[in-house]
Amino acid sequence: QLQLQESGPGLVKPSETLSLTCTVSGGSISSRSYYWGWIRQPPGKGLQWIGSIYNSGSTYDNPSLSSRVTISVDTSKNQFSLKLSSVTAADTAVYYCARHIYCSGSSCYTGGGYMDVWGKGTTVTVSS
């Protein structure tokens, strides 16, 4: 059974860089069938897609965040990571990692389509 687990600091100071890692267990991050992504949810609000990565290292990200976002993958550790620079209080949120379907039926979605497996999420607070 595939599981994803987010890890990283729960508190980050303003202007610093948020760094999170997602560890995949019960399956291989090198599978050709999936992308791997990050989604966040500010307190009491909706979901925002941050970006995704393929096992080759190809990345796709949200233009509203792309200047600050770096997503990377380490296939040897079955992990992928998120770095978000120059954080402010507006980046306070629960951060989820998720598996994105690449192909469904006869359609393929470069960068990933819907998310079929999610981590439990990790809360990151930006505060001095």
Added chain:
Amino acid sequence: EVVMTQSPATLSVSPGERATLSCRASQSVSSNLAWYQQRPGQAPRLLIYGSSTRATGIPAKFSGSGSGTEFTLTISSLQSEDFAVYFCQQYNDWPRTFGQGTQVEIK
């Protein structure tokens, strides 16, 4: 980006009744639309993809329909575990975007 608008924001339903949730896209997303359920303190769970295909393990009480810009999620005979927030998400265009959610609460 494609703006997803869900209505209503809150839906009050009695146990055993049916709930109908709506999701509208600002431009056509074909059938590239998913629905998720989020219970308090939990991660979202995939319910529906391709507008109408139930995900693995999702009971038949959940059904989705629509294409283009108008979509509907129907939940029949609500039980206590179904009272949650439901999000729609389009994966037809970049960036992937979600609706703001519909809270289904006990009437």
